[in-house]
Amino acid sequence: xxxxxxxxxxxxxxxxxxxxxxxxxxxxxxxxxxxxxxxxxxxxxxxxxxxxxxxxxxxxxxxxxxxxxxxxxxxxxxxxxxxxxxxxxxxxxxxxxxxxxxxxxxxxxxxxxxxxxxxxxxxxxxxxxxxxxxxxxxxxxxxxxxxxxxxxxxxxxxxxxxxxxxxxxxxxxxxxxxxxxxxxxxxxxxxxxxxxxxxxxxxxxxxxxxxxxxxxxxxxxxxxxxxxxxxxxxxxxxxxxxxxxxxxxxxxxxxxxxxxxxxxxxxxxxxxxxxxxxxxxxxxxxxxxxxxxxxxxxxxxxxxxxxxxxxxxxxxxxxxxxxxxxxxxxxxxxxxxxxxxxxxxxxxxxxxxxxxxxxxxxxxxxxxxxxxxxxxxxxxxxxxxxxxx
Numbered sequence: 001x002x003x004x005x006x007x008x009x010x011x012x013x014x015x016x017x018x019x020x021x022x023x024x025x026x027x028x029x030x031x032x033x034x035x036x037x038x039x040x041x042x043x044x045x046x047x048x049x050x051x052x053x054x055x056x057x058x059x060x061x062x063x064x065x066x067x068x069x070x071x072x073x074x075x076x077x078x079x080x081x082x083x084x085x086x087x088x089x090x091x092x093x094x095x096x097x098x099x100x101x102x103x104x105x106x107x108x109x110x111x112x113x114x115x116x117x118x119x120x121x122x123x124x125x126x127x128x129x130x131x132x133x134x135x136x137x138x139x140x141x142x143x144x145x146x147x148x149x150x151x152x153x154x155x156x157x158x159x160x161x162x163x164x165x166x167x168x169x170x171x172x173x174x175x176x177x178x179x180x181x182x183x184x185x186x187x188x189x190x191x192x193x194x195x196x197x198x199x200x201x202x203x204x205x206x207x208x209x210x211x212x213x214x215x216x217x218x219x220x221x222x223x224x225x226x227x228x229x230x231x232x233x234x235x236x237x238x239x240x241x242x243x244x245x246x247x248x249x250x251x252x253x254x255x256x257x258x259x260x261x262x263x264x265x266x267x268x269x270x271x272x273x274x275x276x277x278x279x280x281x282x283x284x285x286x287x288x289x290x291x292x293x294x295x296x297x298x299x300x301x302x303x304x305x306x307x308x309x310x311x312x313x314x315x316x317x318x319x320x321x322x323x324x325x326x327x328x329x330x331x332x333x334x335x336x337x338x339x340x341x342x343x344x345x346x347x348x349x350x351x352x353x354x355x356x357x358x359x360x361x362x363x364x365x366x367x368x369x370x371x372x373x374x375x376x377x378x379x380x381x382x383x384x385x386x387x388x389x
Contacts, residue, residue: 057361061099062120064089065110065354069305071329071385072125072143072351087381088142088372089123089353095368096361107285111135114354122354125323127287137359138352140366142373146345147288148324150331151269152312153340173255180248181219184241185211191233199227219245269319272346278318281308288321291347305330313338323349325386 066073072085081102093100100120105113110122115135128138189211192200200210214227218241229238269278275297282289284301292299299321302308308320313335320327324345331339353369355362372378 057096057098058120061101063103063113063118064100065105065113065119065122066102066124067104067106067110069125069326070333071325073123084143084381084385085123085125085351085353088369088378089121091372092353092365092368096364107283111354114356117356125326125351126354127323128350128352129287129290131290132354135357136354137357137362138354139362139369141350141352142369143351145323145325145349145351147291147321147347147349148327148345149269149272149275149342150309150312150320150322150327150339151318151342152315153338170255173252177248177252181212181215182208184215184237184244185209185213187211187237188214188229188234188241191231191237192229196230196234215241215245218242219249221245269342271342271344275319275321279316281311281317281320283308283322286322287349288323288347292321306334309335309339329386 066081066085068075070083072083073081074083074086075081089100092098098120103113103119107126110119110124110126111132112135113119114122122136125143126132126138128141132138186208189200189204189207192211193207200207200214202210210227217227218238229235268274275292275295280292280297280299281302282292282299283305284303289299289301300311300317302311305322305326308317308322309330311317312320320339324341327341331341353365355365359365
């Protein structure tokens with residue numbers, strides 16, 4: 001095979017071409033709008049991400065949706081926010097290196113702002129619900145509570161006691177007692193009407209009336225002695241009635257005590273079971289309002305918690321339903337003596353931070369959140385802001 005001989009000048013030129021830098025596109029390096037991609041690694045303003053993904057954390061100030069709801073989010077006179085949720089978010093933002101500011105809105109605005117991208121996140125006392133999960137994602141719950149019931153505290157004076165004695169249930173007990181007295185009065189008259197006419201005589205109505213009187217004084221152990229049975233049948237009736245009356249008077253005393261105790265409690269509502277028959281209020285757009293509607297309880301919505309507490313104190317409502325720790329903190333700070341919160345909770349609530357759906361930093365935020373919730377600092381913050389709530 002004949003050999004091809006390249007003249008020396010051409011050999012030198014070819015060597016220079018081989019040693020010259022290749023074009024960026026040929027070397028697998030691209031420059032697009034200031035972003036260099038080298039072997040699948042992008043560099044944006046000095047930040048590298050792997051596998052062709054971009055940095056998910058913005059380098060500008062982000063907006064966090066919130067609303068003032070003590071003790072989770074509060075605002076001092078200087079406009080600075082503080083509270084349980086604020087302390088938690090400060091920890092998250094510090095770990096992520098985020099520059100942020102809070103923007104106040106209502107409950108619906110917190111969800112909508114995250115869903116449409118106006119807010120990086122929303123943090124307050126935001127309950128995780130299935131309806132909200134359709135629009136946004138949530139972090140792991142950072143606080144578990146339940147709904148509480150606030151009721152008005154009215155003075156239990158003589159007027160309240162009289163009203164309690166006129167309660168339909170109490171009047172029904174009185175009616176039954178009178179019926180029992182009439183029954184035993186009839187029995188004693190039936191046996192004594194012929195053999196003892198001076199004490200149980202007269203017309204049937206008069207005789208039964210004498211028997212009614214005898215039954216009443218025997219039941220109360222007064223025993224005036226003006227009337228007493230003389231026949232065998234009458235004495236058997238008297239013997240049975242004396243022991244029956246002991247049981248009956250105990251039941252009657254318990255009924256009076258219970259009625260007066262309820263009066264001292266001064267509320268028509270003693271638990272969730274009383275809500276369907278009561279005048280109930282709840283915060284507008286809240287999870288409590290949705291729960292009550294699903295449970296068949298008609299509730300009057302209020303734009304702010306203070307308006308509901310004021311209506312409760314004025315007697316316009318029998319109960320106000322909201323998240324228990326918020327109710328207790330509010331009553332303790334502003335409504336002590338006018339409103340009280342019943343013991344116990346119902347309908348468990350989980351608070352979380354709302355994030356846009358498929359947020360790339362959700363797992364990282366969750367890790368920071370869980371680490372902080374397990375720390376002694378979180379326990380100290382809860383003790384300081386919630387006390388023994």
